[in-house]
Amino acid sequence: MAAFWKRRSSDPKVCVFGVDGMPHALLRRLMDQGVMPRARAIFGGGLRRMRVTLPEVSSVSWSSFMTGSNPGTHGIYGFTDFDKGSYRIRFPSFASLRAPTIWDRLGRRGKRSIVLNQPSTYPAREIPGTLVSGFVAVDLKKAVWPPDLARKLEEMNYQIDLDTQKAGKHSDYLFRELQSTLRGREKVLGYLWEREKWDLFEIVVTGTDRLQHFQFDAIEDPSHPNHVHCLDYYEKVDALLGRVFDRFAAETGDDSGSGFFALSDHGFTRIRQEFYVNAWLVEEGLLSFRTGEPKSFEDAEPSSKAFGLDPTRIYLHRKDRFPNGCVEMNEVPELCARIAEKILLLRFTGEPVFRGAFRAEEIYSGPETVSAPDLVLLANDGFDVKGWMRTGPVFGRSHFTGMHNWDDAFFWNGGPMPENFDITAIASAIESRLAGKEE
Amino acid sequence: MEMKGFTIWFTGLSGSGKTTLARVVEEILRERGMQVEVLDGDVVRTNLSKGLGFSKEDRDTNIKRIGFVCHLLSRNGVVAIASAISPYRDVRDSNRRMIGRFVEVYVKCPLDVLVKRDVKGMYAKALAGEIKGFTGVDDPYEEPLNPEVLVETDKESEEACVQKIIRTLELMGYIPGADASGETSEEEEEKIRQRLRDLGYI
Structure with missing residues (x-):
C-alpha cells in the first residue's frame, strides 16, 4: 500500500x-x-x-x-x-x-x-x-x-x-x-x-x-x-x-x-608504514616513562614535554592542563615550532612522512579551541600515524592495511x-x- | 565534586565587555551550585576604594585591594569575579601570585571599535581632552602576555565568549562539567576501548 x-x-x-x-x-x-x-x-x-x-x-x-x-x-x-x-x-x-x-x-x-x-x-x-x-x-x-x-x-x-x-x-x-x-x-x-x-x-x-x-x-x-x-x-x-x-x-x-x-x-x-608518534616523542627526548611498559600517560615522567593521542594530535604537558604539567604557556609557541620543524624533516627511505603540522589556532575557530590539541599533524598518504602508548621503533607494520x-x-x-x-x-x-x- | 574557590579576573579597556561577560559567567556558575561574588571596578571605586584617583599609584592600590578581597573570598571557597580595567601587568601578576587559583580573562577590543561603541560617552570626552589619563587614549594599557582566556568582543559573539570562559574553567577542573548525564558507564567504556583498539585507534 x-x-x-x-x-x-x-x-x-x-x-x-x-x-x-x-x-x-x-x-x-x-x-x-x-x-x-x-x-x-x-x-x-x-x-x-x-x-x-x-x-x-x-x-x-x-x-x-x-x-x-x-x-x-x-x-x-x-x-x-x-x-x-x-x-x-x-x-x-x-x-x-x-x-x-x-x-x-x-x-x-x-x-x-x-x-x-x-x-x-x-x-x-x-x-x-x-x-x-x-x-x-x-x-x-x-x-x-x-x-x-x-x-x-x-x-x-x-x-x-x-x-x-x-x-x-x-x-x-x-x-x-x-x-x-x-x-x-x-x-x-x-x-x-x-x-x-x-x-x-x-x-x-x-x-x-x-x-x-x-x-x-x-x-x-x-x-x-x-x-x-x-x-x-x-x-x-x-x-x-x-x-x-x-x-x-x-x-x-x-x-x-x-x-x-x-x-x-x-x-x-x-x-605503507605505521608511524608511532609517542615512540617518536620518546626518541626526541620529549616524553619519558617511569616504566618500560607504560599503560597510560599517568606513567609518564613529570618532566615529559608532550604526549600523542590518536591519531595525529600532540598535547604539550602544559601546567594549565595537567596536574604535573611542566610547560609554561609562554613556552608553547617555541616548543610547537620545534616539534613541527623536526617532524616535517622526518624521512622514511628518503620520503617525507608529514606534509603539515598545525597549531590549533591555524585550523580551528570557536570557543572550543581552548580544549584543542596544541599541534595537529598531517601525514602523507601511506604513513599511518598511531597514537599508541608505546616506546621502541618509530616505524612498523601491524595487521592493518588501510x-x-x-x-x-x-x-x-x-x-x-x-x-x-x-x-x-x-x-x-x-x-x-x-x-x-x-x- | 568538592568546590574550591578561585578568582576570575576580567581585564581590558573600558567598554570592552568585561562587566557584561562577568555577569553572565556569574549566573552560569550560580546555576552550577557555586558561591559567587562579583567585584566590579566601577562599583568598588564608590566604596572600598573611595577617594582614590587615577594616578598609577592610585590605580595600583585599587587593583591590589580588589586582589586582596578576591584572595580572601577564594580561600574560603567562593568564586571571586573581578572586573576591572587593571591596566598594569605587574599588579595583575602580583594578584595572581597571591591568589594562586587565578584565571585571567583578557577581554580584547580594538580602540577604534570602542570609540564607535562608546557606551558611557567617555571616549568622546577623552579624545576631546576633557578627561585626562584615560586608559587606551592617553594612558597605557599593558596587555596580558599569557591570559588563561582571550576573548575578542569585536569578533566573537557574547555567547561564544562565555562558552570559551566556561570551557576553560571546566578544563582546568575548577568547575563541574554540564554534561555529566549522557556519558557512558565504565563497562561500556571498556567495550568502547576494545573496539577502538581493534580498529587501531588506541
Whole structure:
C-alpha cells in the first residue's frame, strides 16, 4: 500500500546517504570498472572530491558534518580525549558535542529527521525525530531515540556493528557480517521510512570503513584471494544506494537528486608504514616513562614535554592542563615550532612522512579551541600515524592495511554547491535545500 | 565534586565587555551550585576604594585591594569575579601570585571599535581632552602576555565568549562539567576501548 501511495508533498525533502570512509579515488575507480553502476548512473561526472576537518577520523568528521562546524566549535577532537585536569583518557560521547546538530536546528523550524546508524551519537538523546546511533554504540537500548524503538529493532535483529575483534582476525567472518549488517540496516530503513513523516532521512553505511581497515590490500590487488569478496560488498552498497535514491525520487519527484546528498567522512588509502608518534616523542627526548611498559600517560615522567593521542594530535604537558604539567604557556609557541620543524624533516627511505603540522589556532575557530590539541599533524598518504602508548621503533607494520586520509572523501548532490567547500559546508546546504533555497 | 574557590579576573579597556561577560559567567556558575561574588571596578571605586584617583599609584592600590578581597573570598571557597580595567601587568601578576587559583580573562577590543561603541560617552570626552589619563587614549594599557582566556568582543559573539570562559574553567577542573548525564558507564567504556583498539585507534 505504501508503495502505491506516493507522498508528493510540495515541501522539500532531503535524503543523506553516508558511506563511512569511502575514498573518492576508489569510488571513481569502482564506478568506472562497473562494480558500482548505480553510483555511476546517479553521480555521473558530478562526483566531487572533498576535504574534511583534522584529525581525519570518523568521530571528528561526522561531528563536523552534523553540526556544520569545525572542532573548535563542536569540541570533538578524536575518539579519545584527556579527562579534565588529569592524564586519564575518556571517550567523548554525544553529550560532549558542544554545538547544535542539524537535526536540532531543523527541529526549531518544525522539521523532523530520521537518522540511521550515525556514528558519534551515542548514547542517543532526544532529537526532533528518530535517531539510531552508530559507532561506537555498544548497547542498543541506549542507542535509539525514542527509547521504545529499541524493542522493535531487537525484534528485527538489528545489529549496530560487527564484532571488530573477530573481523580483524577472520576474513570469512568479516565478509559474512558486512553483508548481514547491511541487510539489517536496509530492513530498518524500510521500517523507519514509512513509520512517520520526515523532512530529512539519513542513513550511514559503516561497513566500508571496517572493510578498508582490514582488507585494503585485497581491495587494491586483483590477485588477492579476498578481492572478489571486497568487490561483492561494494556491489551490495551500490545496489542499496540505487534503491534509496529511487525510493527518494519516487516519493518526492526529485529525479535530479537536488535533495539527495551522498558523502563519506574521510578518504582511505593503503598503509605503507605505521608511524608511532609517542615512540617518536620518546626518541626526541620529549616524553619519558617511569616504566618500560607504560599503560597510560599517568606513567609518564613529570618532566615529559608532550604526549600523542590518536591519531595525529600532540598535547604539550602544559601546567594549565595537567596536574604535573611542566610547560609554561609562554613556552608553547617555541616548543610547537620545534616539534613541527623536526617532524616535517622526518624521512622514511628518503620520503617525507608529514606534509603539515598545525597549531590549533591555524585550523580551528570557536570557543572550543581552548580544549584543542596544541599541534595537529598531517601525514602523507601511506604513513599511518598511531597514537599508541608505546616506546621502541618509530616505524612498523601491524595487521592493518588501510589508513584514513584527509582530502579524498567524496561528495555528491544533484543541486549546486560552492566551488570550494569542505565537510562543514554540507549542513547549511541541506538546511537551505529544506528551506526551498539554492546555495 | 568538592568546590574550591578561585578568582576570575576580567581585564581590558573600558567598554570592552568585561562587566557584561562577568555577569553572565556569574549566573552560569550560580546555576552550577557555586558561591559567587562579583567585584566590579566601577562599583568598588564608590566604596572600598573611595577617594582614590587615577594616578598609577592610585590605580595600583585599587587593583591590589580588589586582589586582596578576591584572595580572601577564594580561600574560603567562593568564586571571586573581578572586573576591572587593571591596566598594569605587574599588579595583575602580583594578584595572581597571591591568589594562586587565578584565571585571567583578557577581554580584547580594538580602540577604534570602542570609540564607535562608546557606551558611557567617555571616549568622546577623552579624545576631546576633557578627561585626562584615560586608559587606551592617553594612558597605557599593558596587555596580558599569557591570559588563561582571550576573548575578542569585536569578533566573537557574547555567547561564544562565555562558552570559551566556561570551557576553560571546566578544563582546568575548577568547575563541574554540564554534561555529566549522557556519558557512558565504565563497562561500556571498556567495550568502547576494545573496539577502538581493534580498529587501531588506541
